[in-house]
Amino acid sequence: MTSLFHPILLESFATIDREIGPHSFDDRQYAIVRRAIHATADFEFKEAIRFSPGAISSGIDALRRGAPAIADVTMVKQGVAGLLGKTFNNPLLAAVDRFQQAPPGKTRTEAGILECFAEHPEGIFVIGNAPTALLALCDAIQRSDRRPALIVGAPVGFVSVVESKQVLAETDVPQIxxxxxxxxxxxxxxxLNALIVLAWQNNGQINDEG
Amino acid sequence: MTSLFHPILLESFATIDREIGPHSFDDRQYAIVRRAIHATADFEFKEAIRFSPGAISSGIDALRRGAPAIADVTMVKQGVAGLLGKTFNNPLLAAVDRFQQAPPGKTRTEAGILECFAEHPEGIFVIGNAPTALLALCDAIQRSDRRPALIVGAPVGFVSVVESKQVLAETDVPQIxxxxxxxxxxxxxxxLNALIVLAWQNNGQINDEG
Incomplete structure (x- = not known):
């Protein structure tokens, strides 16, 4: 599906291929790592990324069956809307949009993600900003017998961020x-964009590594 | 204006203050550097940021007089819409939204930024993604006698990005x-969010350093 790749994107990927050095990612994992490095020009993501067993297959499967994608914030939603719209066109929500005001004792994203999990427990959750949302989601999952198809856990920052990722790591949810x-x-x-490409490129063929 | 700062933001700033080490930024420059580090958890921005003389004052002045803010992409627009809406409420545009299809030989952001510069040559331009847009903007400026109040030049990536920043550095436009x-x-x-806070905190008092 070369139409999903702008020539500038391919040229960037070639640069990353030359500079990344030794690694032990499989092809699908590497496609995801490379796109994260492309988005940031930061090779540290090569060291920081973690894939749970079966996470990529579970995410691909969910995309193909039309599962909703739930972003924590609008910037994440904006970042995937283009490619998702050109391919599987799954429903795309931003948790933060659910509440105009934060309910007492919660952030807007936290309250929104809980509502989204209640409505779409088997969705694809993509957290790029709010550790409070990731912590609330993990807590709700522990009290539920439903599981998201995939959590992309990538909040950023200095407060509760490292902790929220440790809590996610201890769940049994497929995760990147x-x-x-x-x-x-x-x-x-x-x-998520890399995962959309993987799902679209080999539409109909799922294998199990990664 | 403590209402512009969430407690988590203040706690993050305190962590950055403890870890940043020696630097020679003045107070206004440091407020901007700190917010860039907060957004990325990446202390490398301390080394990579450049302020042209008078850039901060020019940007503050433009915010206060209601100059439009023009982002290259919707993710940048989304990232400033909240704080701008709570404060000066300047018009906020995204260049990429101007064209549904890229015109021949141009990217959508490139074509959009040229249109925005023609309409608002003294606006605040905030480029967080597209080096093609930054290059096109610099080229249009060289052929014009009008100047943006400020360019925030922060595209990311592997193709034309370093070059686009070098071209910007050679212009006489106030820039961060x-x-x-x-x-x-x-x-x-x-x-831009840090600049909005600076402009709002001392509304009415402009000084000239930075």
Missing amino acids: RIDGRKGGSPVAAAI | RIDGRKGGSPVAAAI
Whole structure:
């Protein structure tokens, strides 16, 4: 599907291929890592990314069956809207849009993500900003017998971020995670965009590695 | 104006203050650097940021007089819409929204930014993604006697990005720039958001350093 790749994107990928050095990612994992590095020009994501067993296949499967994609913030939603619209056209929500005002004791994204999980427990959750949303989501999952198809866990920052990723790591949910303080909307969007390309390129053929 | 700062933001700033180490930024420059680091958890922006003389004052002045803010992409626009809406409420445009299809030989952001410069040559231009837009803007400026109040030059990536920043550096336009490959929508939005806070905090008092 070369139509999903602008020539500038391919030229950028070639530069990353030359500079990335030794790694042990499989082809599908590498497609995701490369797109995260492309979005940030930051090769540290090579070290910080984590894939749970089966996460890529579960995400691809969910995209193909039309599962909703739920972003924490509008910047993540904006970052995937273009490619999702050109391909599977799954419903796309931003948790933060659910509440105009934060309910007492919660952030807007936290309250919004809980509502989205209640409505779409088997959706694809993409967290690029708000550790409070990721913590609330993990807590709701622990009290539920439903599981998201995939969580992309890539909040960024200095407060509760590292902790929220540790909590996610301890769940049994299929996940692609950026450990440490780094992350962000472009990284979260890049991970889902790479997954959309993988799902679209080999539409109908799923294999199980990754 | 403590209402512009969420407690989590203040806690993050305190962490950055403890970890940033020696630097020679003045107070206004540091407020901008700190917010860029907050958005990315990446202390490299301390080394990569450049302020042209008078850039901060020119940007503050433009915000206060209601100059339009023109983002290259919607992610940047989304990243500043909240704070701008709560404060000066300047018109906010995204260049990429101007064209549904790229005109021959141009990218959508490139064509859009040229149209925005023709309409608002003294606006605040905030480039967080597209080096083609920054190059086209610099070229149009060279052929014009009008000047933007400020360019935030923070495209990210591997193709034409470093070059576009070098071209910007050679113009006489007030600018806050991220040299090198790094940058991105959150960084560009963070720089403008920090500037909005500076302009709002001391509304009515402009001084000239920075």
